[in-house]
Amino acid sequence: MKLTNRSKVVSNKEMTLAEKIYLPAIFKGMGITFKHAVRTVVKGAPAVYSYPEVQKPRAKVWRGHHVLKRDEEGRERCTACGLCAVACPAEAITMTAAERTKEEKGLYREEKYASVYEINMLRCIFCGMCEEACPKSAIYLTDRLVDVETNRGSFIYGKDKLVEKINERIDITARQSEKQKNAVK
Numbered sequence: 001m002k003l004t005n006r007s008k009v010v011s012n013k014e015m016t017l018a019e020k021i022y023l024p025a026i027f028k029g030m031g032i033t034f035k036h037a038v039r040t041v042v043k044g045a046p047a048v049y050s051y052p053e054v055q056k057p058r059a060k061v062w063r064g065h066h067v068l069k070r071d072e073e074g075r076e077r078c079t080a081c082g083l084c085a086v087a088c089p090a091e092a093i094t095m096t097a098a099e100r101t102k103e104e105k106g107l108y109r110e111e112k113y114a115s116v117y118e119i120n121m122l123r124c125i126f127c128g129m130c131e132e133a134c135p136k137s138a139i140y141l142t143d144r145l146v147d148v149e150t151n152r153g154s155f156i157y158g159k160d161k162l163v164e165k166i167n168e169r170i171d172i173t174a175r176q177s178e179k180q181k182n183a184v185k
Contacts, residue, residue: 060174063126063141066119067170068163075107076163077138080114087133092123109136117162121146121155131175140172 018024040046049056069077080097098115100108107113130139149155164170 058143062143063128065142065144065146066124066130066157066162067140067142067172068117068159069138069140069172070164070166070169071109073106074166075109076113077109077136078114078117078134079110079136079138080112080117081135083133083135084130084139087129088124089127089129090123090125092120092125093130094118094120114159117159119157119162121157122152137176140170140175142170142172142175144170 047056071077080095082095082097085091085093085095094116095114095118096116097112099111100113104113126141128141131141
């Protein structure tokens with residue numbers, strides 16, 4: 001390289017004619033297109049699903065909508081320890097701890113509970129770190145899809161959307177590790 005009097009860097013190598021008219025790039029792109037066309041003819045077209053009538057099968061370890069579990073007596077398992085929020089790499093979980101009163105003894109397992117528990121689903125990367133960090137096996141990622149929303153505010157899920165309903169329990173036994181199964185007992 002040499003410097004001109006206007007401080008511009010000029011390359012010693014000039015572009016070839018083929019490089020100037022982009023022929024190598026065009027042939028490379030056409031080669032990729034031809035390779036995909038041949039693969040489709042030989043192996044057949046990829047499967048097409050008529051969603052939502054037919055849902056595409058998901059992997060067994062697929063992570064979806066979060067759920068805050070209840071114990072066998074219907075009490076919330078979460079004790080607001082904050083380990084899930086600390087473990088979350090996206091910092092999507094926020095919570096506020098409170099102490100239960102004598103009247104709330106049937107609602108919460110421990111003396112401390114999460115009065116506010118929120119997950120910002122726009123920030124969540126569905127990594128499952130919250131699930132692994134929880135010592136009480138209170139939070140799980142289910143195989144359910146996150147609902148479609150029309151505004152950003154409705155993607156902040158509070159306890160109203162996260163805590164499982166008493167009469168609509170969500171089975172998460174397939175997602176539990178042996179350590180988590182033993183922690184629940």
